[in-house]
Amino acid sequence: MTGTAAGAGQRADMVRNRRLLLGAATAAFAELGVEVSMGEIAQRAGLAKGTVFRHFASKEDLLAAIMLQLLDRLTSTADRLLHADDAAAALREFMTTGVEALAADRAFCEVVGRPSLQHPEVRDAINHLCDVAEALTARARERGAVRDDVTGTDVVLLLGGIHQTAAPLLAAQPQAWRRYLELALDGLHVPNAGALPEQPPCRLPRHVPEPT
Structure with a gap:
């Protein structure tokens, strides 16, 4: 895979992960309130907890x-x-x-x-x-x-x-x-x-x- 193709794939993964996180977080906050943990949100999104913090500090x-x-x-x-x-x-x-x-x-x-x-x-x-x-x-x-x-x-x-x-x-x-x-x-x-x-x-x- 060329560097350009790899970069495009990484960007697509980042966009996908962000979309998954925002969808999971929206549902979790509405259901459980703002006290829900970042770990719970990551689990709902099917992603590692570290991925959450790479997108949102x-x-x-x-x-x-x-x-x-x-x-x-x-x-x-x-x-x-x-x-x-x-x-x-x-x-x-x-x-x-x-x-x-x-x-x-x-x-x-x-x-x-x-x-x-x-x-x-x-x-x-x-x-x-x-x-x-x-x-x-x-x-x-x-x-x-x-x-x-x-x-x-x-x-x-x-x-x-x-x-x-x-x-x-x-x-x-x-x-x-x-x-x-x-x-x-x-x-x-x-x-x-x-x-x-x-x-x-x-x-x-x-x-x-x-x-x-």
């Missing part, structure tokens, strides 16, 4: 990598929708995709979400998502489809808020989030509404305090 890095997958999907969706003709429909599709993703992975989001928010790469990815969401929201504002004082960061924060509102119902009514999404969408477009209280959020803070 710490459990915090692994938690962040899982959350970054979700954020990357949402950012890609927003980027694609920036080219849609109907700005209002684009914003609706983005919010629907976001809340649906959170509702589908609710166990994972509840367990992994807050710990991963402490990771600087996750914070940066959320702020990047807010920037792309602002571009979507600005197009909708320009066309009178949403209130003049609604921002992209408002929209991103609403995704989590809608999910949390519906969360107690999802076991019995998996689609309950759609009800609260419609309420939120109606609230985003209120003709002749008074100004919202407080200043709009800009960037999210680098550190999220743990709940007391």
Whole structure:
């Protein structure tokens, strides 16, 4: 085997192992919580424990990598929708995709979400998502489809808020989030509404305090 072929094979193995680790970790964290050991994750993935640490130096890095997958999907969706003709429909599709993703992975989001928010790469990815969401929201504002004082960061924060509102119902009514999404969408477009209280959020803070 040539050096080029060997290198390609090694890269393919690394990609495969990373995919296996992220899949196993996502399931393990959702099932057992963030206290699950790296050894348990390696066993579920069918890999040696050392392989986990070659990809992720710490459990915090692994938690962040899982959350970054979700954020990357949402950012890609927003980027694609920036080219849609109907700005209002684009914003609706983005919010629907976001809340649906959170509702589908609710166990994972509840367990992994807050710990991963402490990771600087996750914070940066959320702020990047807010920037792309602002571009979507600005197009909708320009066309009178949403209130003049609604921002992209408002929209991103609403995704989590809608999910949390519906969360107690999802076991019995998996689609309950759609009800609260419609309420939120109606609230985003209120003709002749008074100004919202407080200043709009800009960037999210680098550190999220743990709940007391």
